[in-house]
Amino acid sequence: MAQAHGIEAEGLVRTFKGGIRAVDGIDLRVEPGEIYGFLGPNGAGKSTTVHMLTTLLPPTSGTARVAGFDIVKEGPKVRTAIGAALQEAALDSLLTGREHLNLQCALHGIPRSERRARSQELLERVGLTLAADRKVGGYSGGMKRRLDLALALAHRPTILFLDEPTTGLDVQSRSALWGEVARLAREDGVTVFLTTQYLEEADALADRVGIIDHGHIVAEGTPAQLKAQIGRPTVEATPADGATPEAIARILERFGEPTGGSAKGVAVRLEHGVSDLAGIVRALDSEGIKLENLALHAPSLDDVFLAKTGRSLEGAEEEEAEVEA
Amino acid sequence: MSALAQVGYVARRSVLRTARQPANIIFPFVFPTALLAVTSAGLSPATKIPGFPSDSFLAFFLAFPFIQGALFATMNAGTDLARDIQSGFLNRLALTPLRGGALIVGQLGGIAVLAFIQNCYYLAVGLIVGVRLESGIVGGIVLIILATGVAIAFGALGAFFALRTGSGEAVQGLFPLLFVGLFLSSMNLPRNLIEADWFRTVATFNPISYLIEGLRSLIITGWDWEALGLAFGFAGLLAAAAMVLANWALQLRLTRT
Incomplete structure (x- = not known):
């Protein structure tokens, strides 16, 4: 699954009603096969960036290419190349895990003769074989997240967007998901763009980390480089x-x-x-x-965040929550 | 992949969803037939009004369940889509090569299947309790086609509301409004026998009257081409308008590039 293109964005801006600039001029470059951690508190602009890069939301200005395709002019081509598990595990509680995968494979045009095998392969990969024929409404949070990941992989994307994939998961489920994401990048060469508000997640998984605050990238580099900046x-x-x-x-x-x-x-x-x-x-x-x-x-990434923004990541969470309230 | 295949996949999911929600099945079957029984028992003396077009109020009123069943279709189609919007499932679908139009038509495909079964059931209930179809077997088939078309039209209206509001509650709020529209039609009496001028005027301008009268004509009159033309015309117009609106609302909702 090796690929020539990753993700490139220049001056990406998204403004919402009322003039709110959720994303305020982001430049980034994610190399093929890299795990890029996009770290920031709630409301920093992480999900809006993911929505733009996955073509679900047009940018107000700026450009980006994902898998070599322009996100505005070549949306359908981008969607063919990417898989995405967005913030909430968007599943239908009345369908089973297997039905979800069959539908996803069908809509991506996977031939009928391959669908069953592909669904089974993905169910095994995320450890949901035993629960495959149960309705998703009865799944735990971790199982839903794993199914979400399997759905994102149905059409063998070269770039995977994971928007806060482990939020709300217990330690065991989180660790299992980390393992799978790492394996996808290391063994299959999938480029992973991962947003998170967990420092340890970015630290453990990401080859490089971009720290976003108030719609700006305030620091970028490998976790070691960022920590070294703090010294x-x-x-x-x-x-x-x-x-x-x-x-x-x-x-x-x-x-x-x-x-x-x-x-x-x-x-x-x-x-x-x-x-x-x-x-x-x-x-x-x-x-x-x-x-x-x-x-x-x-030095931790929280120290980096503190040095770059004047606040700790935890403090920023509370501040954002107050603003939202 | 062809649009038709996409419609099929979405319709299959819609049917599965409906089949797994007993409330979505039970209410459209029970309520209209219960109201049919109660109303036709209570209003049967109306057949003695000079000029009443049938000597069986049950036969006269049998068109009602078909329309009420179609109103349930509005709610089912709308709330299902609203749930997809709220849960983010619509975004998941938006990330696949699924065409917007196929999503709406597929969703309505599920509604059409349920409506078809409902309509066969209403007709069977009518025949079992002694209603005789003046238009015969072919009329019965046309009746089911027309009623299913009406359900699709109302379903598209529900889809439009869901896509505009993104809220299942808003779609459910539409149901009483449509139900009032149903009562302000020629549901209980032929328009020429409604004495209150305002009511007769409202019923005359109410498209639901023509849908009911078309269905009713097949049951109590036979082949009334004018009534059928108006019913098919209004159903087609409503379906076309609602589909255009739903598609427009989908374009606004799905901002994918």
């Missing part, structure tokens, strides 16, 4: 009973600049990285300061 790790010391945070802060400040920690702890970004840790322990010990906990934090 050094932080260390956080939580005083045991009797020790004062001020005393700890005085010592830690010798090793780096203060940064946000938990309510009880004191944190600094280490000037020389992990190698400072031994010195910190010795300094605290020589002053006789007792600690409840000493933790080393490697």
